[in-house]
Amino acid sequence: MRRLSRRKPLGQLLVEKGVITAQQLRDALEKQQGTTMRLGELLVSLGYADRRAVYETLAEQLGVPYVDLSRADIDLNVATLIPRDMAEKYQCIPVGRGDGTIRVAMAEPGDVMAEDDLNAVLQVPVETLLADPQSIKQAIEEVYGAAQEPGGGGGMAAGLGEVQDLAESIRDSGLLGVQDAQEPGGYAEGHVVTDRVADLAEEAPIIRMAKVLIQRAITENASDIHIEPERENVRIRYRIDGVLHEVMRLPRYVHAPLVSRVKIMANMNIAEHRVPQDGRIHVRHQNREYDLRVSVVPTTNGEKAVMRILDVQSVMIGLDKLGLYPDHAAIISRLIRQPNGMLLSTGPTGSGKTTTQYAILNTINSVEINILTIEDPVEYQLDGIYQVHVNRKAGLTFAVALKYFLRQDPDVILVGEIRDLETAEIAIQASLTGHLVLSTLHTNDAPSTVTRMVDMGIEPFLISSSVIASVSQRLARRVCQHCKEPYKPRRDLLLGFGFDPDDPANRDVVFYHGRGCEHCRYTGYRGRIAVFEIMEMNAELAELIAKRATHGQIREAALANGMITLAQDGFRKALDGITTVEDLTRVVATAGQYAA
Numbered sequence: 001m002r003r004l005s006r007r008k009p010l011g012q013l014l015v016e017k018g019v020i021t022a023q024q025l026r027d028a029l030e031k032q033q034g035t036t037m038r039l040g041e042l043l044v045s046l047g048y049a050d051r052r053a054v055y056e057t058l059a060e061q062l063g064v065p066y067v068d069l070s071r072a073d074i075d076l077n078v079a080t081l082i083p084r085d086m087a088e089k090y091q092c093i094p095v096g097r098g099d100g101t102i103r104v105a106m107a108e109p110g111d112v113m114a115e116d117d118l119n120a121v122l123q124v125p126v127e128t129l130l131a132d133p134q135s136i137k138q139a140i141e142e143v144y145g146a147a148q149e150p151g152g153g154g155g156m157a158a159g160l161g162e163v164q165d166l167a168e169s170i171r172d173s174g175l176l177g178v179q180d181a182q183e184p185g186g187y188a189e190g191h192v193v194t195d196r197v198a199d200l201a202e203e204a205p206i207i208r209m210a211k212v213l214i215q216r217a218i219t220e221n222a223s224d225i226h227i228e229p230e231r232e233n234v235r236i237r238y239r240i241d242g243v244l245h246e247v248m249r250l251p252r253y254v255h256a257p258l259v260s261r262v263k264i265m266a267n268m269n270i271a272e273h274r275v276p277q278d279g280r281i282h283v284r285h286q287n288r289e290y291d292l293r294v295s296v297v298p299t300t301n302g303e304k305a306v307m308r309i310l311d312v313q314s315v316m317i318g319l320d321k322l323g324l325y326p327d328h329a330a331i332i333s334r335l336i337r338q339p340n341g342m343l344l345s346t347g348p349t350g351s352g353k354t355t356t357q358y359a360i361l362n363t364i365n366s367v368e369i370n371i372l373t374i375e376d377p378v379e380y381q382l383d384g385i386y387q388v389h390v391n392r393k394a395g396l397t398f399a400v401a402l403k404y405f406l407r408q409d410p411d412v413i414l415v416g417e418i419r420d421l422e423t424a425e426i427a428i429q430a431s432l433t434g435h436l437v438l439s440t441l442h443t444n445d446a447p448s449t450v451t452r453m454v455d456m457g458i459e460p461f462l463i464s465s466s467v468i469a470s471v472s473q474r475l476a477r478r479v480c481q482h483c484k485e486p487y488k489p490r491r492d493l494l495l496g497f498g499f500d501p502d503d504p505a506n507r508d509v510v511f512y513h514g515r516g517c518e519h520c521r522y523t524g525y526r527g528r529i530a531v532f533e534i535m536e537m538n539a540e541l542a543e544l545i546a547k548r549a550t551h552g553q554i555r556e557a558a559l560a561n562g563m564i565t566l567a568q569d570g571f572r573k574a575l576d577g578i579t580t581v582e583d584l585t586r587v588v589a590t591a592g593q594y595a596a
Contacts, residue, residue: 010039013057014049024048041133047411051132059130063481064109065515067095069135072518073220077248078102079143082121090114093139096522097245098127100588103522105131105139105522129516166209209254214292214307216247218285220521223309223350225292227262229302230254241477241525242350242587255579259296259303267293274298275328281307310379319359322352323529325572331469331534338451341468342431344418346443352475352530353440354379357414360438361385370409374401377417386578390416394541398423406430415439421457428458428466445566446470446535447555450545464542474587476570476579479512480520487513489581497571497581512577529578531570531588535563 008016011025019029020043028042035042040058043049052068059066075096087093091107092114094453102122108115109128118126131139158595212238217225222238234250250258263270266279281292293308319332335343343360345353358380361371365384376398386408388401399422405413417440418424431437443452449470453463489511494501501507514524535541535558544557559565570584 007061010054010058011060013061014054015042017053017057019050019053019057020048027526051134055130055132058552062109065129065517067129067131067518067522069093069105069131069139073521074139074143075247075521076143077158077246079139082118084140084144086117086121086263087140087144090117091136092118093131093136093143094122095129098516098522101125101127102515103127103129104437105129105136107131107133107136107501127516129522163209163212163248163250166205166212167250189274198533206254206261207259207513208260210265212495214281214283214309215285217307217309218283218290221527225307225309227255227258227305227307229299229304231301234258240521241523241528242475243477243523245521255302259305262294262305262307263296266292268294268296273303278377290381293379316361317355317359319590320481322356322359323573324532325569328532328534328569331536332360332471335469335536336364336436338436338468340431340434340436341466342427342437342439342466344449344470345438345440346446346449346470347474348442350526352474353473355472356473356530357438357440359383361412361414364412369411371412371414372405372408372410372413373412373416374405376400399426402426402430406435407435410435412436412438417441418453424453424456424458425462428462431466432462433585443470443472445555446472446533446563447551448472449535449559450554451551454548458547461546464545468537472533472566474531474566474570475528476531476573476587477525477583478529478578479580480514480524480526482526483515483517483520483524484512484577486510486514493581493585496585497567497574499571509575510577511574511581513580513582524580525583529573531566531573531579531584533564533566533569536561 011020011029014020015025017023024043024046028039028046028048032039032042037045039050040054044051044054056066072095074093077193078094078096081094081102082092090111092104094101094102094104102124104118104126107130108114110129115126115128213225213227217238220240221240222240223242224239224244226235226237226239226244228237229252232252233245234252234255235248236248236250237244239245260270262281263279265281268277268279275473276295276297278296279294281294283290283292288311291310293310294305295308296303296305296452298304319329324332335341345356347353361373361382365371365382367384371385373385373387373388374390378387378389381387388396390396390398390401398417398419402413402415402423403426413427413430413435415423415427415437418427427437427439441452442450443449447470449467449472450460450463453467454460488501491501499506500510501509510555514520514526516522516524520526526541538561540557540561541554544554549557567584570579570588571581573579574581574584
């Protein structure tokens with residue numbers, strides 16, 4: 001064990017926390033004389049203390065996180081990066097990945113020799129956690145058993161262990177071609193008997209494999225599944241809370257049948273490998289409905305498949321669930337009650353624009369209002385709202401649909417995205433003739449909406465008279481509530497947000513982050529929260545826009561009129577312990593300037 005000065009003895013800490021009494025401590029210390037048993041284990045064996053309470057206190061004493069391996073979702077792909085004999089020798093087990101590290105549960109954190117050997121094998125820094133020896137021994141049995149026996153392990157390990165077994169059964173199915181001795185990775189894609197790939201895609205193992213990968217992703221709250229061909233492997237990655245995580249690697253020979261299976265499920269042409277294809281899969285898991293939007297594109301290593309997971313129930317939310325502070329919520333509530341005008345949502349792909357717009361539609365949807373949408377594609381189907389899917393092959397574009405929408409007596413029109421001048425002009429015309437128009441643009445911030453529309457060829461006076469507001473947004477990760485703890489962010493990051501930690505007025509401000517636990521897969525984050533910037537049109541801004549003011553001038557005027565920037569809204573969420581300064585830097589930094 002690591003020995004540090006000024007550290008209270010474990011027994012004293014347990015007494016202070018009320019886990020044991022002073023008399024029980026004296027009895028245990030007396031019985032410990034002449035034995036090699038550690039005090040914590042002795043207290044448990046005597047029935048004086050609960051095992052979890054002892055090891056949580058020991059972790060506190062050592063200054064490392066505690067992990068309950070009986071509850072943890074161990075990443076089998078990470079756990080098996082070290083051989084079983086090393087795990088048994090050092091009483092340790094890798095449990096998952098951190099930010100550039102691998103998290104390893106150990107019975108003795110601080111064992112320098114163990115950490116050196118682990119670093120040498122893993123080739124990345126090791127972040128140590130404390131777990132009790134009994135649970136580590138059990139985890140080793142389950143993890144290494146899961147890599148060999150069907151259905152072994154628990155949590156994520158169970159799913160991944162099953163997928164690995166399914167890959168082996170595919171290899172033994174007889175539907176694969178002869179292995180090429182020149183091919184280091186074994187079976188290359190071309191060595192699967194191509195005229196039997198369809199047969200293999202309909203075999204039970206590959207059907208089960210696709211099902212497990214999708215179910216596991218849904219369980220992990222992933223938003224996307226990536227099936228990526230490499231020269232020697234197939235890499236599977238999940239995007240969780242906006243960040244990609246590699247969850248496993250499969251043998252190369254699995255690639256062709258697995259992608260073919262996905263194509264069959266999505267009603268694609270499995271014989272076509274030269275052009276990109278799109279499709280949809282509808283699944284039901286644990287009494288919830290999910291739509292998977294599937295994209296397959298050809299790459300130099302074969303076809304890459306990505307499945308976007310759309311939870312039908314998750315989009316049926318109100319404005320109160322978006323993460324709007326009262327000042328922003330009041331602005332949005334006022335804007336969506338306007339009888340006409342254009343309300344634009346801006347931000348990059350995956351910033352939650354669609355969710356925000358659907359939340360607005362859910363809020364205003366009623367029998368008295370006729371709502372029409374044109375989308376590419378229609379991601380979620382909403383009751384009481386009439387949705388149209390773009391079909392370019394049939395000539396149904398955003399612009400064409402908008403022209404016909406105006407004959408359908410609409411009150412509110414949602415245009416999935418303004419991509420060209422024609423669509424923009426018709427949308428503006430609709431907003432000027434008594435309709436509320438919702439749409440999206442890809443811009444960095446709210447004021448950039450104006451310059452983007454001018455670049456598209458729209459006259460500035462039309463923008464100033466039609467746009468009622470531009471709402472820019474990003475998605476930041478939420479701090480895990482199960483392992484939330486105070487911490488000190490880096491000074492340079494705080495200064496970037498205009499916050500001086502050395503200012504006497506700021507010395508009592510406390511920031512929070514997640515320590516990392518089984519609930520958040522040891523990332524410190526669980527879930528996401530939207531960060532907003534709302535530029536509401538007023539007379540001053542309208543005049544500036546009509547005079548073709550620059551982006552900087554428009555932004556300066558918006559700030560003078562009380563606009564809260566993305567960085568400012570995000571930072572107040574960091575001050576409230578909802579997210580971290582580090583994650584805000586990831587999502588709102590633009591051109592090296594946060595607070596401006």
